[in-house]
Amino acid sequence: xxxxxxxxxxxxxxxxxxxxxxxxxxxxxxxxxxxxxxxxxxxxxxxxxxxxxxxxxxxxxxxxxxxxxxxxxxxxxxxxxxxxxxxxxxxxxxxxxxxxxxxxxxxxxxxxxxxxxxxxxxxxxxxxxxxxxxxxxxxxxxxxxxxxxxxxxxxxxxxxxxxxxxxxxxxxxxxxxxxxxxxxxxxxxxxxxxxxxxxxxxxxxxxxxxxxxxxxxxxxxxxxxxxxxxxxxxxxxxxxxxxxxxxxxxxxxxxxxxxxxxxxxxxxxxxxxxxxxxxxxxxxxxxxxxxxxxxxxxxxxxxxxxxxxxxxxxxxxxxxxxxxxxxxxxxxxxxxxxxxxxxxxxxxxxxxxxxxxxxxxxxxxxxxxxxxxxxx
Numbered sequence: 001x002x003x004x005x006x007x008x009x010x011x012x013x014x015x016x017x018x019x020x021x022x023x024x025x026x027x028x029x030x031x032x033x034x035x036x037x038x039x040x041x042x043x044x045x046x047x048x049x050x051x052x053x054x055x056x057x058x059x060x061x062x063x064x065x066x067x068x069x070x071x072x073x074x075x076x077x078x079x080x081x082x083x084x085x086x087x088x089x090x091x092x093x094x095x096x097x098x099x100x101x102x103x104x105x106x107x108x109x110x111x112x113x114x115x116x117x118x119x120x121x122x123x124x125x126x127x128x129x130x131x132x133x134x135x136x137x138x139x140x141x142x143x144x145x146x147x148x149x150x151x152x153x154x155x156x157x158x159x160x161x162x163x164x165x166x167x168x169x170x171x172x173x174x175x176x177x178x179x180x181x182x183x184x185x186x187x188x189x190x191x192x193x194x195x196x197x198x199x200x201x202x203x204x205x206x207x208x209x210x211x212x213x214x215x216x217x218x219x220x221x222x223x224x225x226x227x228x229x230x231x232x233x234x235x236x237x238x239x240x241x242x243x244x245x246x247x248x249x250x251x252x253x254x255x256x257x258x259x260x261x262x263x264x265x266x267x268x269x270x271x272x273x274x275x276x277x278x279x280x281x282x283x284x285x286x287x288x289x290x291x292x293x294x295x296x297x298x299x300x301x302x303x304x305x306x307x308x309x310x311x312x313x314x315x316x317x318x319x320x321x322x323x324x325x326x327x328x329x330x331x332x333x334x335x336x337x338x339x340x341x342x343x344x345x346x347x348x349x350x351x352x353x354x355x356x357x358x359x360x361x362x363x364x365x366x367x368x369x370x371x372x373x374x375x376x
Contacts, residue, residue, distance in 0.1 A: 004193055035167050087143065216313050226257075
């Protein structure tokens with residue numbers, strides 16, 4: 001065999017998987033159809049939120065504890081600031097999932113989550129205007145990850161540990177064999193005992209035989225000009241997420257002193273294939289975010305100067321799928337991260353390495369198995 005394990009896709013999850021496998025002394029090949037840290041999939045756009053009071057489900061919290069340690073370890077090894085604990089404001093009506101779910105996770109796992117009066121928030125952050133009746137929670141240990149830098153750091157460490165990382169290598173097909181797997185690319189065919197598929201928005205295509213319950217949404221990240229230093233990271237402005245009847249919006253502190261990234265988590269048009277999705281800014285991409293800015297962020301111009309298109313690969317329940325292939329035991333995969341998965345990359349990489357090498361994992365990820373969907 002050419003390798004012990006081949007990993008398809010070297011984005012957020014694939015780079016972490018290559019890193020963990022190589023760290024365990026495994027002969028691993030990572031195949032990426034674009035460059036490492038590219039802007040064509042789901043892991044780009046400068047920043048991603050990282051948090052522990054997980055409103056989506058408290059079962060994610062034990063995984064997050066390990067993900068935090070993984071990011072800190074990677075940053076120390078890379079000698080690079082990958083994770084900024086600038087704090088996170090969660091804003092919403094108390095009955096909505098953002099607030100009630102965060103409180104539930106915090107209570108169940110004894111996390112520090114502080115309720116802050118609106119008046120105090122607006123005094124501390126005068127660039128924010130909040131609606132009456134909103135509840136505000138502060139998570140001081142939260143912040144943001146530098147997304148492209150994280151992917152490159154994980155891939156670089158994997159290579160230093162002995163992994164072969166090959167960019168601009170598009171996979172045409174993979175086949176399970178009696179001996180293992182065979183992966184065919186445009187210029188070469190590779191063989192290994194095991195295969196890990198981290199296809200991001202291409203996961204449905206790479207796992208077409210399973211007919212996974214996935215849909216891909218086109219999502220737009222927007223950068224708007226700021227006035228003064230109201231939103232500057234050096235002045236202490238945090239990450240924020242706000243859920244209301246109008247939608248779920250989020251943003252980051254200004255990192256360049258001139259613009260601030262704001263986007264909508266809800267919505268997004270379903271696309272058939274990510275490679276043919278519209279990359280140019282469309283008229284409908286800005287209106288809802290601009291309306292949010294006018295109401296809540298008065299120090300920002302509501303016409304963006306920059307944008308980036310990425311993709312959410314959605315499952316019906318918006319939870320991830322991490323599992324072995326139900327037909328081919330030598331294949332495992334991770335898919336359907338539904339717009340909130342990147343922060344988990346270090347622990348997902350560890351789980352996938354476990355599954356590839358032993359067929360099982362001791363990590364508490366059973367709630368993410370494919371079998372929860374009827375028919376699998």
